[in-house]
Amino acid sequence: MKINSMGCFAALALGLIFTSTASAQTPSVKVDSETISGLGARNIGSATMSGRVAAIDAVQEGQRLTVYIGAASGGVWKSVNGGSTFKPVFDKQPVQSIGAITIDPKNPKTIWVGTGESWMRNSVSIGDGVYKSTDGGENWTNMGLKESEHITKILVDPTSTNTVYVCAPGKLWSDSDERGLYKTTDGGNSWTKILKGPNASTGCGMISMDRQNPQTIYASMWDFRRKGWTFRSGGDSPQAFSGSGFFKSTNGGATWTELDEKSAKGLPAKPWGRIAVTVAPSKPNVVYAFIEAEQPQNGLYRSDDNGKTWTALDRSQNMLWRPFYFANLIVDPKDENKIYKPDGPLIASNDGGQSFSNISGGAHGDFHDVWIDPNNTDHLITGDDGGVWYSYDGGNRWWKAENLPISQFYHVSVDMDMPYHVYGGLQDNSSWVGDSQFPGGITNDRWENMYGGDGFWMFADPSDPDYLYAESQGGYIGRVNRKTHETRGIQPLPQYKEGKLRFNWNTPIHISPTQDGTIYLGGQFLFRSRDHGQTWDRISPDLTTNDPEKQKQEQSGGVGVDNSSAEMHTTIFSICESPKNPNLIWAGTDDGNLQITRDGGKTWKNVVGNIKGLPKNAWVTSIDAGHFDEGTAYATFDLHTFGDMRPYVYKTSDYGQTWMPLISPGGAAAVKPVRGYAHVVKEDLVNKDLLFVGTELGLWVSLDGGKQWAQYTGGNLPQVAVRDLAIHPRDRDLVIATHGRGIWIIDDITPLRLLTAETLRKEAAFIEARPTVQRLPAGGGWVNGDASFTGDNPTDEAVITYYQQKRHIFGDLKIEVLDQDGKLLSTVPSSKRRGLNRATWSMRLKAPRVPTAASAAFSASTGPRVLPGTYTVRMIKDKNVYTTQLQVVADPRSKHTPEDRKAQFDLAMTLYNLLGDMTFAVDRINGVRLELEARAAELPANDPLAKRLRAAAAHVDELRRKIVATKEGGAITGEERLRENLADLYGSVTGYEGRPAQTQFERSDAIARELGDVVKDFDAWLTKEMPGINSGLSAKKLPPITALTRAEWEKISSQRGSTPRDSPARERDQQ
């Protein structure tokens, strides 16, 4: 049996599978994640702004420090070298929001992760329970509490590995049962709720354990609720009395004592909100609690008698600020009087909590966790909204982690520069412009901060490339000079007695797709400016429900007040002008209205009522007006602020009169695997059936107008929140804004545009891609060490895309590239995966033949890059042959004319051929030399002929030494001969694809002449000496020596396999 039979058999097996599942109609082709993910994706970061870190744990393993970082929405990162390098270890898991990380004190390979951050800001993501790894984070198992959504803390009993406590505050946006303090004694196989709140909105706020007596546990319970328009931390809910409280158990949670004003002297009066608690590890009778209470009783409390009595201590601003976001206390492992409180700043006390100092130094701010090295308590690791920071002097100074690309983008846009730039704003990390590619890679310093505050929408000004628009929270839009950074605030302001304009935390800015210079901004009204924000027209009435009950932000906060504009509601949240008609504008609101105008804003119609099955008041998170039909639009709706985490995506084809669900709960749509509340939908710019949806849990693609959806995981894109998408209209890239893992780019989505059902049914097929640009050869960047992130560039090579229905395992899968004359240029390694594949061709000819010398000439180790043109690609898969054409074009940035490029290629080929001539000359000389030496060796040492042969060999070798460097030993000899000169010249000519310098042309001629001189000398010597030598050999019955001819050399050279010999002449003679 030949291997091809295996292919036939595979087809047979596949046929059987189809038969069993197909209906009577044409079998539908399954499009799953791997069908499409072979296009890959690259993460361009950045780690310079990094992102919010919710939890940290670390452990000394031998002499080295292992660190785990829990990103608020970017997974778990592990370092085994104290932070020099990190790798993401949670990427295969279905959620990426991390609330807690705890290393088992007895076993450093057992790691517990609580998913779902518990620093309950408006943009907080969700988790799905507790995970455990027993192999240092390589593999994870979900151990339950899947409905908890958020987890604050996990404690492992230091005396009993299988006893674990999980503090779950529970759902933020809705009532739920799975919240409170849970305990397992069987390593997570079963859980018991050991502390429960009195109502469905109270969960566990924080826990701490007396590590010297792990039966003693302190826990806080927190009654909280966030809504789109308000937040309550503590206090009573409309339905029930507050469940916030403070508890202690001395029997591992079997029974609890409530600590309050009555039972524990010194504690403040209720109502309470969130409480942080921690036991001093070195002296566990000392317990600290920060209590969110009514002023002036809120603040830090300390007990020196195991919680019996308490003393009120610090209540400085930074102790009290925003308890829902900062409710963590960390005591030095050796000194019970040294305490750290993560808050806006990181504050620390050295006097047992009497006073605190701001020790934030140069770190970002908004701290959430601190790890203190128990062996060296000056060594701290902290995490804040800007990533991870290290201190080696007890928090006096901080060293930034530059290797955690966990940045939390809200939105992304692109410009038309070449290469294009990427624009976007981030949670608490301003608004940035980054390179989509850069020679040497997209290092952290290829990103430039352009604004301040939290960042959201950001755009280049299409009417003036020197400017861009950015904003901070609450609609503080600015127009920024990209070069000088001069910034002008251009937010529309209230009119006479109008009170406050309502701008969302994440206020929509929209750039007109049809009119350069026209921008839109959404408050409760839709604003339009055509003069860079100098004037704004209100082109709508209040488009929201204007519900006064949702406009009481000054009452937001619960026990305390927190009115940051994060709860600003009844606002416009999404805007989209039709690319087909500038008078057709869509606007969606955060309170459930979807409005359309078809007359440039004169009249508006709310069409949300036409969407059957959509619950009321959903946030209209995105609208994408159709690029092909004016009446078409797509919209995503988000109900997660009502506790509904499911995606809703709808389409209209008639200006909003009727809507079709593309993704919605229930019915046929229920089988669609899309998970997570929906943030964004985009219709492709070329193929109207190609749709993209970003949800809180990933990126999803449909090739058939929304009937089937598949999650995109190419390039190891994790199942992270995808907040926004941009399709580059020229480069055909999909740019993905993740909230937790930075920006990702799928280079060239043409294959997705062309992947038809017909193609999917084929065993294999080429898929067209964009023309291949020969990017200008260029170098950049510099060594940054191992501790710095660098984003990947797109490949410099030509991308060959193909589809196969099944992974190729047996037999050849070859890809060949041929030139215009059908000559084989290269065979390139193929990709074997199921679904879409990408192989690459360097666009270079084979490397020139280079004479063997003392050292390798790496400047001549690759061939010249071919000229732009059309090349043929041939794929041989078993017996089947597929062909396609590959368009190769010059870099549009190139200033070189085609004639310049041709001149460069021609000179490169002249040098390439000259290197070949030189190799022949050296091989020819060497061949004679080695034969002379070999014949001499067959004669007695004193034989006169032997002496003559050796002398001849030495003479010939002198000629060789004129061509190639021969000093060996590995030192920097600086020895340059014609070969070294020629290889360098070749390297410089192939490294620059414009017209070569005159001196290079002249140098080429000069080297050719000098080589010719040596060859002439050798030929003259052959003529003069060889007849006599061969007569002498003949007399001794030894074979004559003849120099290699070019034809012989070419033959041997082309046959040279994997073991080149010293002497092609000998190879010839042995054939």
Next chain:
Amino acid sequence: MRRVLVSIATLTLFAMPASAQTVDEIISHYIKTIGGMEKIQAVSTLRRRGKFTGGGGFEAVVLQENKRGRSVREEFSLQGMTGIDAYDGKTGWKIEPWNGKKDPESLGEEEMKSILEDSDFDGPLVNYKQKGNKVEFVGMDQFEGTDTFKLKVTIANGDVYFYYLDTDYYVPIKIDTKRLIRGAEREYETALGDYKEVAGWYLPHSIETNTKGSQDKSKVVYDKIEANAPIDDGRFRVPVVAK
């Protein structure tokens, strides 16, 4: 070969549920699929010739010679120069001639680990117990959308591989390698493909390797693998350099 085809047919159509799979069953299927133990054992030397493709059009000719008894020689040739890594069962050595130094040197720690792995003539799964390797069935996994059995292989020196065997044919399509170097794990990923028959033994002819997480891949495609070609033991021994 009919026997192999039949066995593959059986595996494909009547594959047992994953939970019923044991390490020995999976490895036994694997060995059957690739030709059977007899065929494997009948091979005493392998000589693989092919092409290395790096980034940017860099290519080189590669040769790997293996001889039972843990001898291996790997060559990398460019511009008439040949770099060599070799191991004769006792000593690992190399010649890196690129900058003019052409005498043999000792292999460094990581190179030594790598060549020791390469010296395992038929791979760590075949006769794994005799070799002192520990193999565990980790579970089902996917590699690039293809269902696989994931096996954890711990070799005698403590280094670990994860083998991903395609569930239709039971052949490895991916190997994750973890080597402990100076106390730190170095992780690599290797994709295998183009299995073709050599003396009755199906061997991968396409091998792609990268540092885990990196997009830079080293790709080797063998155009010829010879079995049982005579290979002199001297090819594996450290060359004696005249002083």
